Amino acid sequence: MSMSQPQVLLVEDEPAQREVLAYNLEAEGYIVHRAENGEEAMLLVAEARPDLMILDWMMPLMSGLEVCRQIKTREETRGIPVIMLSARSEDVDAVRGLETGADDYVIKPYSLKELMARVRTQLRRSRPAAAGASLTYQDITLDPERHWVSRGAHDLKLGPTEYRLLVTLLEKPGRVFSRDQLLDHVWGRDIYVDTRTVDVHIARLRKTLTKHGGKDPIRTVRGAGYALG
Numbered sequence: 534m535s536m537s538q539p540q541v542l543l544v545e546d547e548p549a550q551r552e553v554l555a556y557n558l559e560a561e562g563y564i565v566h567r568a569e570n571g572e573e574a575m576l577l578v579a580e581a582r583p584d585l586m587i588l589d590w591m592m593p594l595m596s597g598l599e600v601c602r603q604i605k606t607r608e609e610t611r612g613i614p615v616i617m618l619s620a621r622s623e624d625v626d627a628v629r630g631l632e633t634g635a636d637d638y639v640i641k642p643y644s645l646k647e648l649m650a651r652v653r654t655q656l657r658r659s660r661p662a663a664a665g666a667s668l669t670y671q672d673i674t675l676d677p678e679r680h681w682v683s684r685g686a687h688d689l690k691l692g693p694t695e696y697r698l699l700v701t702l703l704e705k706p707g708r709v710f711s712r713d714q715l716l717d718h719v720w721g722r723d724i725y726v727d728t729r730t731v732d733v734h735i736a737r738l739r740k741t742l743t744k745h746g747g748k749d750p751i752r753t754v755r756g757a758g759y760a761l762g
Contacts, residue, residue, distance in 0.1 A: 538562055538563060538564045538663070539562075539563050539564070539584045539585065539656050539659075539660050539663045540563065540564045540565075540566065540581055540582070540583045540584050540585075541558050541563045541564070541565050541566070541583055541584065541585050541586070541587060541652070542565075542566045542568065542574065542577055542578060542581060542583035542585070542586045542587070543555055543558065543565055543566065543567050543568070543586075543587045544568045544569075544570075544571070544573075544574040544586065544587065544588045544589055544592070544597065544600065545567075545569070545587070545589045545592075545618070546569050546570055546589060546591075546592045546593060547589075548569070551567055551569065553645075554587065554645075554648075555567055557645050557649065558587075558649075558652070561649060561652070561653075563652075566581045566583060570592050570593055570594045570595065571592055571594055571595025571596065571597065571599060571600040572594050572595055574586075574588070574595075574600050575595075575600065575603065578604060578610055578613070579610075582714075582717070583613060584613070584614075584656060584659045584660045584663075585613065585614050585615075585616070585652060585655050585656055585659060586604070586613055586614070586615045586616070587616050587618060587648075587652070588600060588601060588615055588616065588617055588618065588635075589617075589618045589619075590617055590618060590619035590620070591619070591620065597617060597618075597619075598633050601615050601617065601633045601634055601635050602633045602634065604634070605633065605634030606634075611634075612659065613659065614636040614637070614655035614656075614658060614659050615634065615635045615636050615637075616635070616636065616637045616638070616639060616648075616651055616652065616655060617635040617637070617638045617639065618639050618640075618641060618643070619638065619639075619640055619641065620640070620641040636655055636658075637651050637654075637655060639651060660704060661704060662675070662677045662700045662703070662704055663677075665677055665678055668700070668703040668704065669703075670703055670706050670750065670761060670762065671750065671762075672684055672685045672747065673699075673703070673742065673750065675699060675700065675703055677700070680696070682696065682699065684742060684745065684747060685745065685747065687744075687745045689741050689742070689744070690741070691738070691741055692737070694719060694720075694734050695734055695737050695738040695741065697718070697719040698715065698719050698734055698735065698738050699738060699742075701715060701718045701719060702751065702759070702760070702761040703761060705761075706760075706761045706762050707760060707761065707762055708760060708761075709754045709757050709758050709759070709760040710758050710759055710760065711757060711758040712728040712731045712732075712758055712759075713728065714758070715731050715758065715759070716728065716730075716731060719731075719734075731759075735751060735759055738751065739751055750762055
């Protein structure tokens with residue numbers, strides 16, 4: 534895949550349900566992290582930094598509502614979209630779910646097709662390029678469908694690594710990414726690459742972006758990492 538695959542954290546205590554959902558999410562091309570209770574979910578959120586969470590309402594140890602509340606009150610996880618699954622159909626509960634910050638609410642029994650459509654909608658917000666949407670920042674445009682990048686009137690030729698770096702930065706302008714986070718996003722979690730490699734590719738990306746003039750849009754944050762703008 535040219536783009537790092539979206540990561541989904543699936544939190545569901547019912548094993549059969551969890552496997553059916555995981556199977557369907559993987560068939561859509563997502564990387565799925567499974568958790569069977571709220572505590573496990575909180576650990577995985579910190580570890581995997583998912584692009585989306587599907588969260589069951591009723592769970593032992595810690596309810597889905599509580600997990601959602603904690604995720605939405607923390608700065609570093611607040612931006613992760615949460616889809617709540619619930620067997621209850623009372624509107625009061627739906628309101629409570631959305632009050633804790635859930636981004637969407639699906640009532641069981643749901644159709645898998647509908648749930649997958651909602652997953653795509655939420656991912657379009659958190660990972661627009663992975664969903665095929667064009668990304669722009671000032672005069673830089675990236676079209677993932679055509680794998681094409683331009684700045685102003687000029688088309689830019691980027692190597693695959695620089696391209697993935699630019700996608701990552703463009704999806705979250707202003708956000709500071711540490712070298713380790715960039716390694717995860719661009720090279721993948723299981724590949725051992727020296728963090729200095731990130732600096733080399735950032736330098737190459739900067740060179741290409743400023744080739745035809747224009748200010749360097751990438752900011753180095755000392756001791757922290759890199760950000761766009």
